Amino acid sequence: MVVTADAVTLLRELGAEDIGHPGGTLFDHLVRVHDLVTEWGAETPLRLAGLCHAFYGTDGFPVALYGLDRRAELAAAIGAEAERLVYFYASCDRRASYPEIPYEAGEFVDRFTGARVRPEPRLRRAFAELTVANELDIVAATPLFDEFERAALHDRFVRWSALLSPAANAEVERVLG
Secondary structure, three states: OHHHHHHHHHHHHOOHHHOEEOOEEHHHHHHHHHHHHHHOOOOHHHHHHHHHOOOOOOOOOOOOOOOHHHHHHHHHHHOHHHHHHHHHHHHEOHHHHOOOOOOOOOOEEEOOOOOEEOOOHHHHHHHHHHHHHHHHHHHHHOOOOOHHHHHHHHHHHHHOHHHOOHHHHHHHHHHHO
16 A cells, blocks of 8 residues: 555655664564554554554654644645544553543543544544554563563453454463453
């Protein structure tokens, strides 16, 4: 797909292959997350968000390839829906939002603006799927991942199971169960 190739080119141009990340480089991680959500049958916007999910940094990985002032450029490269997922993922205040994600009335806190929103179910599902793919890749890439952390991830993702695809739920059990 041309859009995916364009995103890969952009990641390379921005130096993602030179940024360290568990399991190699940020580029390697982003490709693995893309491939994992693709294996799970994700639609194109989620696949592209998987490939670009760290563009604005995250609550757990502060290195950003683009500033928020360049959202329109990323949207032009990967599409508006995929960019919206990238922003949503990057903007997550994890401490405040993770416990709320599985609930329809749960609040999501944007760490950039402080805004509190109640995301629609489709966005919550995409966010959960992307988060699971991201975390499972990190677990797989980090052989000494603490058992307490593994158990905490498993418990979180079991609580999120209604938001996840059957393939993602199966992978949670395979890797963490």
